Amino acid sequence: MKQDAVRFYDYHLWANERVFQRLREVPQEVCEQEIPSVFPTITKTLQHMLRTDHVWLLAMKGESYENVGKIVGALSQQLEGKGPEELREGFIEIGEKFKDFFAQTDLDAKAPYTHPAMGTIHVPYSEIVQHVVNHGTYHRGNISAMLRQLGHAGASHDYIYFLFEKNL
Template identity: 40%
Template structure:
């Protein structure tokens, strides 16, 4: 049986993939069309989710703050201004890195996270995975609002739909 944190991350990827597939069915310009919202475009939200997911993998892997900052710069270069298809491939590659990480790391292990502004945090990997999932859910909600603003429907990504699909 999967650890609940790994299942939560699987849900996160399932929901992201549902959005990628949904967005591919919509008019091409919608992805980069500027709107007045929390982000200027859906492309910006997708890139943000990718960068933050990668940043947290760096943190959970034990990278120092400085190393994580370098990872963020690399992720920005990889994702800024990129098209939907490439972002989906980058997201899938990142999900594979998470899968490898989960094979090597006990999600219940307590790790120490150091941040120059917020200080030290002792927490489990599972708690940080929960943060990644919550962050993604929040921003998929932003995408749904942006789609509606542009006259398009969102797509259901509630956790219960993931569970139904797993049976």
Template identity: 40%
Template sequence: MKHNALQLYDYHIWANCRFFERLKELPDNVYTKEIQSVFPSIAETLVHIYTTDSIYLGVLQENTMDEIQASIKQAQEKTKNKGLEEMEVLYAELAEMYKVFFNSQEDMDKPITPEHPAFGLLETHLSELVQHIVNHGTYHRGNLTAMIRQLGYPSVPTDYLIYLYDRQATN
């Protein structure tokens, strides 16, 4: 049976993919149009999710703070001025890196102690950080939904329950 954290991460990928599919259906200018919201555009929201997911892969891998800081700069360079389709490719590549990492883990509940520059050491478990990554993505997909609606278009439902129904229908 698949560990719950891995199923949650599969949901995260599924929900991101649904947003990319929806955004590709909308006029091209929707992606970069500036709006009054949490982020100034849909593009910038997607960059934020990608950058944060990149950071947390390093945290899960128990990289040093210097390595994590370098990954932030790499993510910023990779995403600079990228269009929707290019961002979709970056997301897919990052999801594959996560899957490679997860496949190398024997214990998704193993304890880890990441260190945050402002908050210090955190005693937690790998699976709890995966849940954090998924929660972070869910929060910002909510921002995306609001932004798409603010621009006058319907969004796409990405609730976890819909993922479960979708997964059941495809199995």
């Protein structure tokens, strides 16, 4: 399980990088152009993805729901006005923190996650990693759709491309 979770997270980092590579190829104003979608701009989508990665790393480290909210609230303010390249740096930094956590943690072990409205669940860390990757995949798809709506090609970031590129 741990090996699968780490591989899926490596895919998450790889796929994010593919999106950033694609965004470097389009005019910068495309990332700020408002469009009817899940989030109003590509940049806002990236900010949400980065905040959510932080949420789940903090949760896996045992932070309370309330503390996660405070920390991520402050992060939201820091991300305001950041463009794709600055956000890319944020993804690199959180990626290193995830890898450090993986190195020190039995990802098959269960941990509690408490939400004020939904209660408490006890699931393996590996399943939270899978959720992080799945969440990122959803929003990378949003970004590709947004790019297409704005007249640009999306980024190819399917898991199978990762497997072939990494020769796994």
